[in-house]
Amino acid sequence: MTADHPGSDLLSRYERGADIAADELWAVESHLETCAPCRARLTPDPLADAVWTGLAPLLDRTPQMPRARRRRLTWVSPMAGPWLAMILLVTFVALLLDRISSATPDGISLVLLIAPVLPVLGVAASWGRALDPAYELTAATPRAGLPLVLRRTASVLVVVMPGLVVAGWVTGASLAAWLLPCLTFTAGTLALGGLIGVTRAAITLIALWTVAIVAPTIALARTSVVFHPAAMPFWAALLALGLLVIALRRTAFTRLEASR
Amino acid sequence: MTAPTTFAWEIEARDLRLRVGRRRMAVDGVTLTMTRGVHGLLGPNGAGKTTLIRALATVLRPTSGTLSLLGGMDTRLLRRRIGYLPQEFGYYRRFTVREFVAYMAWLKEMPADEIPAAVQRAVERVGLADRADDRLKTLSGGMVRRVGIAQAIVNDPEILLLDEPTAGLDPAQRLRFRSLLAELGTDTCVVVSTHLVEDVAAACTDVVLLADGKLVFQGTPAGLAAAGTPQDAGDSPIERGYSALLATPRERGTW
Amino acid sequence: MRRVARGDRAAFEELYRRTSPWLTTRLRRRCSDEQIVAEVLQETYLAVWRAADAFAGAGAGGSAVGWLWTIAARRLIDAFRRRAHHAQPPAAALEPDRRAAEDEALDGVVGDEVGDALRRLAPELRQVLQAMVLDGLSVRETSVLLGVPEGTVKTRARRARIAMREALS
Numbered sequence: 001m002t003a004d005h006p007g008s009d010l011l012s013r014y015e016r017g018a019d020i021a022a023d024e025l026w027a028v029e030s031h032l033e034t035c036a037p038c039r040a041r042l043t044p045d046p047l048a049d050a051v052w053t054g055l056a057p058l059l060d061r062t063p064q065m066p067r068a069r070r071r072r073l074t075w076v077s078p079m080a081g082p083w084l085a086m087i088l089l090v091t092f093v094a095l096l097l098d099r100i101s102s103a104t105p106d107g108i109s110l111v112l113l114i115a116p117v118l119p120v121l122g123v124a125a126s127w128g129r130a131l132d133p134a135y136e137l138t139a140a141t142p143r144a145g146l147p148l149v150l151r152r153t154a155s156v157l158v159v160v161m162p163g164l165v166v167a168g169w170v171t172g173a174s175l176a177a178w179l180l181p182c183l184t185f186t187a188g189t190l191a192l193g194g195l196i197g198v199t200r201a202a203i204t205l206i207a208l209w210t211v212a213i214v215a216p217t218i219a220l221a222r223t224s225v226v227f228h229p230a231a232m233p234f235w236a237a238l239l240a241l242g243l244l245v246i247a248l249r250r251t252a253f254t255r256l257e258a259s260r
Numbered sequence: 261m262t263a264p265t266t267f268a269w270e271i272e273a274r275d276l277r278l279r280v281g282r283r284r285m286a287v288d289g290v291t292l293t294m295t296r297g298v299h300g301l302l303g304p305n306g307a308g309k310t311t312l313i314r315a316l317a318t319v320l321r322p323t324s325g326t327l328s329l330l331g332g333m334d335t336r337l338l339r340r341r342i343g344y345l346p347q348e349f350g351y352y353r354r355f356t357v358r359e360f361v362a363y364m365a366w367l368k369e370m371p372a373d374e375i376p377a378a379v380q381r382a383v384e385r386v387g388l389a390d391r392a393d394d395r396l397k398t399l400s401g402g403m404v405r406r407v408g409i410a411q412a413i414v415n416d417p418e419i420l421l422l423d424e425p426t427a428g429l430d431p432a433q434r435l436r437f438r439s440l441l442a443e444l445g446t447d448t449c450v451v452v453s454t455h456l457v458e459d460v461a462a463a464c465t466d467v468v469l470l471a472d473g474k475l476v477f478q479g480t481p482a483g484l485a486a487a488g489t490p491q492d493a494g495d496s497p498i499e500r501g502y503s504a505l506l507a508t509p510r511e512r513g514t515w
Numbered sequence: 516m517r518r519v520a521r522g523d524r525a526a527f528e529e530l531y532r533r534t535s536p537w538l539t540t541r542l543r544r545r546c547s548d549e550q551i552v553a554e555v556l557q558e559t560y561l562a563v564w565r566a567a568d569a570f571a572g573a574g575a576g577g578s579a580v581g582w583l584w585t586i587a588a589r590r591l592i593d594a595f596r597r598r599a600h601h602a603q604p605p606a607a608a609l610e611p612d613r614r615a616a617e618d619e620a621l622d623g624v625v626g627d628e629v630g631d632a633l634r635r636l637a638p639e640l641r642q643v644l645q646a647m648v649l650d651g652l653s654v655r656e657t658s659v660l661l662g663v664p665e666g667t668v669k670t671r672a673r674r675a676r677i678a679m680r681e682a683l684s
Contacts, residue, residue: 015540022641023630025544029649032537033580039537047549048535051556055531058561064522065358065393065568074366078352133350137411140317140346141367142339148367254335256319358569376569377586380562385593389565418655446599447655447665 005038006031015042075155077126079133084159087118091163098171111167112227113214116181117206118164122156123189124202127253131199139256146250153186177227180235185209187242194249267331269293270419270449271316276325278311278473286311288473289325298445300460300481301453302502303470309453310347312470313423316451317344330418340369343417347424347453349408353397357388357407360396364411382414385440387433401428409437413444420450426459438463461485461498469505477505516579520567527564534580535560538587545650545660551594559587585651592656599659632682640675643668 006014006028013020014028032039076084094110125131127149138144164178185205192201217224225231271294278287287308301309314320315327318335329338351360358379365375383392386406396404405428412420426434441463444450454460460467460481467484469477477484481498488500518526535556542552563570563583570582633641646657647668654672658665 014544017540017543021634022636022638022645023633026633026645026649027630029541029544032541033584036533036580039533039580042536042540044532045536045539047543047553048531048539048556051553051560052531052535055557055560058557059524059527059564062561062565063390063393064520064564065566067520067568074363078355078363134352135350136319136346136348137344137350137364138367140319140339140342140344141364142336142369143367144339145336254318255321256314358566362569373582374585376566377562377582377589379569380566381586381589381593384558384562392565416653416655443593443596446596447659 005035008041011038011041075151077132077152077155079131080122080125080152080156083122083125083131084156087122087156087160088163090114091118091160091167095163095167095170098167109171109223111164111171112178112223113217115164115167115178116185117209119153119156119160119182119186120189120202120205122160123153123186123193124199126152126156126198127193128197128199128202136256139254145254146246149190149253153190157183157186174229176229176232180232180239181226184235184239184242187239187246191242191245191249194246194252267328269295269328270330271295271451272326272328274326276312276315276327277323278308278315278320279323280311285323286473287315287470290470290473290475292468292475292478294449294451294466294468296445296447296449297465298441298450298452298463299466299468300464301451301468301470302455302457302460303476304506305455306472307470308473309470310423311473313344313421313451313453314346316419317342317346317421336369340415341418343412343415343420345408345412345422345425349405351396351404351407354395356393356395357383357399357410358392360407361411361414365414368415370415378414378416382410385413386410387436402430402433405429406433409440418448420444420448422450422452424453424455426454426456434459457494457499457502458496461496469502471506516567516571519564520571527567530563530579531560534583537580538583541584542587542591546591546594551591555587555590555594558590559583562586562590588650588652589656592652592659595659595662632679635682636675636678640671640678643671644675644679647672 006024010020010024010028014025020028032042091111091114094114097110127135129135132138138148160182164182168175168178188205189198189201192204193199195201196204213224213226226235271292273290273292276287276290277285280286290308290312301312303309311320315322316329318329318339330341352363355363361379361382362375365378366372370378380389380392383389386409388403388406388410391399391403396407399407405425409422409425412422426437429437438459441450441452445465452459452464464481467477467479467481468475469484477487484501484505485497486501488494488497488502488504490500492500492503494500494503516530519530538559539552539556542555543549546552546555563586570579633644636644642661643657646652646660647654652660654665654668657672658668661668663671
């Protein structure tokens, strides 16, 4: 309140616990909080010395916390780590298989095939009873809800995308051909998740994709029409629909329903 | 910083109904009020204790009836002022105690510069200061339970919801936990669900007895004890009162 | 603080030597019980020693002294809570600065408008203002510290703010 240092008379009355006018007391206390030289003017206190005598031996017995290792990331779900590693591994293996099989004519790209469902796994790990043990704790906090879900989803995409970009570049698949399905499935997981729970949604979508697209593609050895440029508007429309459903169902993520 | 609203009760439920699954009404028309103090939530398994606590934690939406917490306010602001320990306390095994409690504090939107002090204080209050930097997977069951209590109180909540907090605690730890409860109860509305009648007798200022989703009794532990007669089953007055009000096992002969 | 976090005992002793007289005095002005002051002091510095690294990380922006006070204030309130449930009346805190308004003998030290307004404030309103603004306590903590119900704290805080605003306008 005042930049002036308190006089020694005032300071000693403060120390003795004597009556001091309220405004002066206020000024002294707020001044002392910011002024080290004035704190040093206070006389050493017998009580503080006595406490130190008791404290000093305690310090030897009291371990200090270890020096900060990395700070915990708040963007990634605490459980997502192994899943993100797995996503990277799967991308790498698919890429490898693509390189090996690229000799075949009209080679089907494995990377392209798995691209849509890759992030689904990470998203499920970020928000679901099955994979996140602290789901109920998390769901009850103020930060629970769509922003936290999107934040965790973004961290999954950040991991998935570079791998796919590299894979796309190596295999020559067009960007839209894998990016759109990938985003659509991510949005779809969350949209469906708001209705039936994220874990169930992830399982449903992965099963659907495997049965409807992956199996026929491998059986017929022909790249499915869904990756054809003509199919892209449909993917975009689905993505928009997914985002709309997420927006409408956003409160579901603050309750237990979405973590089934 | 100051809450402009004033309210008579921290928790006020009117004809509250909560459906679990498709048709089971786990809480069926409960009307009750709770203010600061320690409220013991008693009842047989399946009476609706956990469902009621989940509704109080705002993770279950009431099927019908009204539930007003801290006078009613925006859910997000309300949640900053609630502490919750679920019955199934899931945690991250690779986190240290300090990291876990700090992560929960972050989820509760505490200011970043307040978190280290709040975490240290919460960990000390549950008596885990010496294990604060050990990973959760190295702790015993009772210690993990105490971590659960620490994360619930880290934000100094006004409503503290503890679902079976004494499960896994040994007798000495339970005694210390009771005195922590009493300390918290001076300025917090604490709701503790338990099936241990003696916990209620020792630590609670108020008892709520649920059976089949209905409120059977709300009053003091002494009031609960007074409901019993020497003919009722139980080893202590309060247990006999519990049996009398539930009026069950003897007639039916099964449990 | 960084040196303390690295386990430097000398640095910690230095920190103690520099801050403990101030903290002791400030606590004593809020709690007349020497035993509690000593306890709070010990708990506070032990917590600082234990979690030094976390504090060094978070407190980089703010002053070490500021959060030292925050830690101590919380623990003082905890001590009062423990007392409250042992059925003793809440500690007679704030004894010294109660009759301060009559202290007209010394004037002119802080003669500005804020000072005047503060001085004219009724003691019970000022206590609340001091606890909430200067000490950074919440309504609940203030209520424990002063031993008055929360509703009263809220009312007094509101009245104090209105009075201050009127005095300053």
